[in-house]
Amino acid sequence: MDKRALRERLRKVRREHVASLDDTTRALLFRRPPSPVMAMVPDGAVIGLYHALPTEASAAGYARFLSEKGHVIALPRFADRDAPMEFAAWSDPWGDADLAVGPFGMLQPDAEADLLTPDIVFVPLVGFTASGARLGQGAGHYDRWLARNPAAVPIGMAWDAQRVDLLPLEPHDRPMAAIVTPTRLYGPFSEREA
Ligand SMILES: Nc1nc2c(c(=O)[nH]1)N(C=O)[C@@H](CNc1ccc(C(=O)N[C@@H](CCC(=O)O)C(=O)O)cc1)CN2
Numbered sequence: 001m002d003k004r005a006l007r008e009r010l011r012k013v014r015r016e017h018v019a020s021l022d023d024t025t026r027a028l029l030f031r032r033p034p035s036p037v038m039a040m041v042p043d044g045a046v047i048g049l050y051h052a053l054p055t056e057a058s059a060a061g062y063a064r065f066l067s068e069k070g071h072v073i074a075l076p077r078f079a080d081r082d083a084p085m086e087f088a089a090w091s092d093p094w095g096d097a098d099l100a101v102g103p104f105g106m107l108q109p110d111a112e113a114d115l116l117t118p119d120i121v122f123v124p125l126v127g128f129t130a131s132g133a134r135l136g137q138g139a140g141h142y143d144r145w146l147a148r149n150p151a152a153v154p155i156g157m158a159w160d161a162q163r164v165d166l167l168p169l170e171p172h173d174r175p176m177a178a179i180v181t182p183t184r185l186y187g188p189f190s191e192r193e194a
């Protein structure tokens with residue numbers, strides 16, 4: 001199956017999976033990173049997170065937990081589908097006050113927010129494999145950012161239902177260093193066999 005068809009199928013799987021969870025269950029998931037993931041996060045690291053869409057693995061719990069630990073939190077910012085993505089400061093992970101509506105109606109740091117280069121990036125995804133391969137939204141935002149910032153450590157966040165046995169990989173696809181789901185941790189992978 002090609003990437004476009006897979007993306008369509010997995011977006012539907014993701015939607016249906018999230019709809020099958022009750023609100024209480026959903027609120028209890030992704031509260032904080034599991035210990036082996038925390039061990040990958042150095043003191044003082046700048047953390048890239050994301051403002052989750054309704055069907056994505058929620059990232060707000062991680063943002064608050066890591067902010068309380070003293071980390072600076074950054075969110076993606078992009079001008080349009082073809083423009084490169086960058087990260088900028090999210091000063092208040094308990095509120096949306098310093099965020100602005102961006103492309104696709106997504107909330108992102110406004111133009112004044114400081115540009116940051118995260119050391120650790122928690123990455124949303126549409127599909128993944130048990131060895132750390134990732135399928136994204138298809139605009140290349142994360143793949144391009146990770147290619148420009150090879151020192152950053154990418155950690156995927158996903159629902160279990162998003163796992164597939166195989167992804168059609170291309171040379172530009174950047175593998176994850178680990179992937180967290182509500183029931184499992186894939187990795188951390190040593191340098192690299194995704
Ligand atoms: N929460 C979140 N923020 C994010 C991303 C993401 O995947 N999730 N991104 C990851 O790169 C970047 C935004 N990039 C995007 C690139 C393409 C589409 C897109 O084509 N959306 C389609 C289909 C949406 C759907 O059906 O789920 C659309 O809106 O038509 C969306 C975001 C940065 N911020």
Ligand SMILES: Nc1ncnc2c1ncn2[C@@H]1O[C@H](COP(=O)(O)OP(=O)(O)OP(=O)(O)O)[C@@H](O)[C@H]1O
Pocket residue numbers: 003134135136137138139140141142143144147170172173
């Ligand atoms: N390092 C890169 N340099 C230039 N173009 C890139 C790079 N990485 C990806 N692209 C382009 O981005 C587009 C989308 O790529 P792909 O379908 O692999 O994205 P994806 O797996 O959905 O992940 P994401 O969009 O989140 O990065 C492709 O046209 C690809 O050529």
